[in-house]
Amino acid sequence: xxxxxxxxxxxxxxxxxxxxxxxxxxxxxxxxxxxxxxxxxxxxxxxxxxxxxxxxxxxxxxxxxxxxxxxxxxxxxxxxxxxxxxxxxxxxxxxxxxxxxxxxxxxxxxxxxxxxxxxxxxxxxxxxxxxxxxxxxxxxxxxxxxxxxxxxxxxxxxxxxxxxxxxxxxxxxxxxxxxxxxxxxxxxxxxxxxxxxxxxxxxxxxxxxxxxxxxxxxxxxxxxxxxxxxxxxxxxxxxxxxxxxxxxxxxxxxxxxxxxxxxxxxxxxxxxxxxxxxxxxxxxxxx
Amino acid sequence: xxxxxxxxxxxxxxxxxxxxxxxxxxxxxxxxxxxxxxxxxxxxxxxxxxxxxxxxxxxxxxxxxxxxxxxxxxxxxxxxxxxxxxxxxxxxxxxxxxxxxxxxxxxxxxxxxxxxxxxxxxxxxxxxxxxxxxxxxxxxxxxxxxxxxxxxxxxxxxxxxxxxxxxxxxxxxxxxxxxxxxxxxxxxxxxxxxxxxxxxxxxxxxxxxxxxxxxxxxxxxxxxxxxxxxxxxxxxxxxxxxxxxxxxxxxxxxxxxxxxxxxxxxxxxxxxxxxxxxxxxxxxxxxxxxxxxxxxxxxxxxxxxxxxxxxxxxx
Numbered sequence: 001x002x003x004x005x006x007x008x009x010x011x012x013x014x015x016x017x018x019x020x021x022x023x024x025x026x027x028x029x030x031x032x033x034x035x036x037x038x039x040x041x042x043x044x045x046x047x048x049x050x051x052x053x054x055x056x057x058x059x060x061x062x063x064x065x066x067x068x069x070x071x072x073x074x075x076x077x078x079x080x081x082x083x084x085x086x087x088x089x090x091x092x093x094x095x096x097x098x099x100x101x102x103x104x105x106x107x108x109x110x111x112x113x114x115x116x117x118x119x120x121x122x123x124x125x126x127x128x129x130x131x132x133x134x135x136x137x138x139x140x141x142x143x144x145x146x147x148x149x150x151x152x153x154x155x156x157x158x159x160x161x162x163x164x165x166x167x168x169x170x171x172x173x174x175x176x177x178x179x180x181x182x183x184x185x186x187x188x189x190x191x192x193x194x195x196x197x198x199x200x201x202x203x204x205x206x207x208x209x210x211x212x213x214x215x216x217x218x219x220x221x222x223x224x225x226x227x228x229x230x231x232x233x234x235x236x237x238x239x240x241x242x243x244x245x246x247x248x249x250x251x252x253x254x255x256x257x258x259x260x261x262x263x264x265x266x267x268x269x270x271x272x273x274x275x276x277x278x279x280x281x282x283x284x285x286x287x
Numbered sequence: 288x289x290x291x292x293x294x295x296x297x298x299x300x301x302x303x304x305x306x307x308x309x310x311x312x313x314x315x316x317x318x319x320x321x322x323x324x325x326x327x328x329x330x331x332x333x334x335x336x337x338x339x340x341x342x343x344x345x346x347x348x349x350x351x352x353x354x355x356x357x358x359x360x361x362x363x364x365x366x367x368x369x370x371x372x373x374x375x376x377x378x379x380x381x382x383x384x385x386x387x388x389x390x391x392x393x394x395x396x397x398x399x400x401x402x403x404x405x406x407x408x409x410x411x412x413x414x415x416x417x418x419x420x421x422x423x424x425x426x427x428x429x430x431x432x433x434x435x436x437x438x439x440x441x442x443x444x445x446x447x448x449x450x451x452x453x454x455x456x457x458x459x460x461x462x463x464x465x466x467x468x469x470x471x472x473x474x475x476x477x478x479x480x481x482x483x484x485x486x487x488x489x490x491x492x493x494x495x496x497x498x499x500x501x502x503x504x505x506x507x508x509x510x511x512x513x514x515x516x517x518x519x520x521x522x523x524x525x526x527x528x529x530x531x532x533x534x535x536x537x538x539x540x541x542x543x544x545x546x547x548x549x550x551x552x553x554x555x556x557x558x559x560x561x562x563x564x565x566x567x568x569x570x571x572x573x574x575x576x577x578x579x580x581x582x583x584x585x586x587x588x589x590x591x592x593x594x595x596x597x598x599x600x601x602x
Binding site: 127128130139143144146147149150151153154156157159160161163164165167168169173174176177 | 430432475498500531535537542548554556590
């Protein structure tokens, strides 16, 4: 009898559907109407019981009566409720006529809640869905490592500085910057003398393209391609260039001693004394 | 055991069929491994010294120093590498979607937006990005579908659309779409640093139009991406502003930096980083505007096929 069942399961012994928390007891039984573990809402402890459940978007009313208590297979009777909200409420009333008030009320409440969440589901599916893509840990780690290594290999500051100096040399800035011309021309002459064959084609190309106003983009490509392709060839020649170029710039820097005082003062000193030995360090910088 | 009794000689000769990994005892194995390692190091040092001696002995006749192998040196040759004087490429570029920009027919106007419900970091990043890119506007995305935004943008004369995707409160993706029927590139964004996280003592970027540096975009695909980036910025940089935005491609990672430069002399330039920085990795390039279902993809990163070699890069 239901009273005995409740005595055992509800209060004293173990019920596998029961979940206890600090303030509340919940019932995990799928036919439970309120979800709480109570004397009146336990489907096992009430021989006359009803619930509303939904399957694939349609709501059903499930009923259990004493007469069928001996036939577990036929225990729960299922009635399809209409899609119309008011009609479905009437159907619940019809089916549960003469049933206790509590169950009727709770069934209707549950049905209301279910229809509300079904409406929400339908609305959300119309909006844009967020697609969750699982991250693969190994791949993430690999990408991160590769990015770090690429960053180190990129030497961004040097690359940017080189590019800017290139642009200055190619006179893209016009007359904004005034630097003493003699050192400039000397350096230019040196460059032309040493890398004539390589730079001639590039310079011609650059002159043409400057007219077509693709200045910013194409020049960068040119200089970088040439940098990276001809780096090997230009290595030996560029070292000599740098040595020669440093000398006129050093003579100029002596006049500008206040800039970065101690460092600048040291450098001309070193250059003059250990002229040959600075070659390895220069090589290290270019390579 | 054996730890206390190593032979005192310098050169320990291991029998040729001996392998350190065959010893079962971990302590002994570790010890043997260390000894083996020491020996290897000694041999290497001796070889180095010998080579150096030979080099000095030869003096001027010495062969040039070997260039160390780097990944960039060993890069698998990509057949789509753009030649400098390639006519076909030049013709393509004269007739592709960026031609109006490069012919100065359009002025770039950029719309920056995010995915739904952006968090503070993303919002700040968007603001900083809009200060970096001139003529750009940030709009809050109120759950609107991109397909509906795009026709509106075209109607209002925007040339580019940037959508920053966010996940777990940090921006992690970027969709760059050139609007009038232009290509759409989808990047993965990483290492985003906002202005206050960068160690520098500069002020904020001014309103001047910055210069653009595009480094290392060698292949055909890289070329088109580079042009996409270039088309974000107005054509005539204001050199008074002395600002430069750099997109540097290294091993398929595109690093974005924003600097202020000053020429101290004609051989020396100082740069100071202002502005946000981030790295991008291209995930896909689509022919038309953003359309994930029916779009025609020009290039997608397929991990299984493309990530097999460490020396193969696509940009």
